Amino acid sequence: MARRYEITLMLLLYTVGIQVYSLIIRIFSLFNPKAKLFIEGRKDIFEQIAKRIDATQKHIWFHFASLGEFEQGRPVLEKLKEEYPQKKIVVTFFSPSGYGIRKNYALADVFYLPIDAKSNSKRFIDAINPEMAIFTKYEFWHYYFKELHDRAIPLYVISGIFRPSQAFFKWYGGFYRNILSCVTHFFVQNTESETLLKSIGINQVTLNGDTRFDRVFENAQAPRQLDLIEQFIGNSPTLICGSTWPEDEKLLSALPEKYPDWKFIIAPHEIHDSHIESIEKQFPVGSLRFSAYTPSIKHLPSNILIIDNIGMLSSLYQYGKVAYIGGGFGAGIHNTLEAAAFGLPVIFGPKHDKFQEAKDLIAFGAAKTIVTEVELIKAFEELMGNENAANAAKKYVEDKKGATDQIISMITK
Structure with missing residues (x-):
């Protein structure tokens, strides 16, 4: 009785x-661009879905919190589509940063996930008619999970x-354990999770690693060629600085003057003008924006190139x-x-636990x-x-790939 009261x-x-x-x-959306996208993207969401989705057909539903989780689950999605090309796929995102970049993804119809509520979960699952649902890494939504469970629709994490x-x-x-009990099977990254x-009491678990290893391995086998980057680098050794924040950039500003024979490419996490301008101020030796770079x-004018666009980073590493x-x-x-x-040893800050x-x-x-x-210079x-x-970096990735095939094998039995 007490437990039922607690859960209620x-x-x-x-x-x-x-x-x-x-x-x-909604309040933040009045002055915050990301919050505005969050609200506007969900406006008339069910009408958007009805225009593009045939609810009489079965779909495979993939949900991702944001862009990072999409890249993590992408190998499974693409392998499924490769093996079952006739299957229809629906992708949902919680975050604007994921939706904004992948909204035109060719292999699926892409939408924002309506806010987790009893009525929304019923309408959404009616609208996409999923034969299975696949969530990547995390995001455990009570009403969506319960609705899938009540309809006996397989749900995989x-x-x-x-x-x-x-x-x-x-x-x-x-209450939270009840949410997990709705999952048909968990594929987890490490022994601790298992x-x-x-x-x-959740035993429907397989320890099979992280699908990101498959994704990054595939990317390294056939990276996109970037002619301007090749021209910028020439024969110089290069440090690729990926997804940097102001605290990172402040430390990195010590390197270019000390190592003039190196090239430095900075691909910041945020690319709005004020951030790009703050990076330029950090480097008194001067820098060049990618958008201003031409053949x-x-x-x-400088050995520093600032990438002021989204989508290049995964291909940049081949040049480092x-x-x-x-x-x-x-945050981490x-x-x-x-x-x-790509066989690049890496340096990063303290929050990596x-x-x-x-x-x-x-x-x-x-x-x-x-x-x-001082520690940055020593590590560099x-x-x-x-x-x-x-070699250790490259071998680590190669040894860890293979999670995707195991997942596909189990969920398509």
Whole structure:
């Protein structure tokens, strides 16, 4: 009786919390561009779906929180489409950053996910008529999961990762454990996740790693050629700085003057004008924006190139010798595997504890974590020209690929 009361109370709090979150986003949308996209993208969402989706046909539904999760689950989506080309696929995003970049993805119809609510979940699942649903890594929505479960529609979580600090594993986590119980099968990244799920009675778990390894390995086999980048680099060794934030850029500003024989390519996480301008101010030796770079520029004004667009980073790493990955002074580092797949040893800030691959790369001698400018310079000097570190990075990715085939094999039985 007490447990039922607890779960009912938590459901009430969850529902109210979702409504409050929606209200806050709506208020923020008056002056915040991302919040505005979040609201506007969901306007008349069911009418948008009805215009493009034939609800009499079955679909495979993939949901991604944002762009990073899309790239993580993309190998599974594309392998399914390759093996079953007649299947229709629907992709949903929670975040504007994912939707904005992949809204025209050729292999699927792409939408924002309507806010998690009882009525929305019923309407949405009626509208797309899924034969299965696949969520990548995280985002566990009560009403969507329950609706899928009640209709006996298989629901899979791929590249899942869990930590003891999450509510699922706390004494008060009964409501959240109920959400997990709606999942048909979990494919998890590490032993800790498998152990944690089994500790709460969830045994439909397979330890099979991270599908990102398949994605980055495939990308490294056939990267997009970037002629202007090749012209900029010439024969110079190059440091690729990916997904950087102001804290990263402040440290990186110490390198170009100290290493004039190197080229430096900075691809910041945010590319709005004020951020690009702040990067330019960090580098008194001068820099060049990619948007202003043309083949006619023969004599470069600087050894620093700032990438002021989205979508190039995964191909940029092929031209580097070392990579610096941003985010380690904020919420957490960004994707280290894209660089490692090309055999680039990596450097990043201190906040990497939630990323198993970062800890692995450090253990294999293929990465360094830094906090200060002095540590950055030391790490850079230790990794430049370090063939053992480069080989270890590449081998790490090659040894970890294969999760996609295992997932496909199990969900298509």
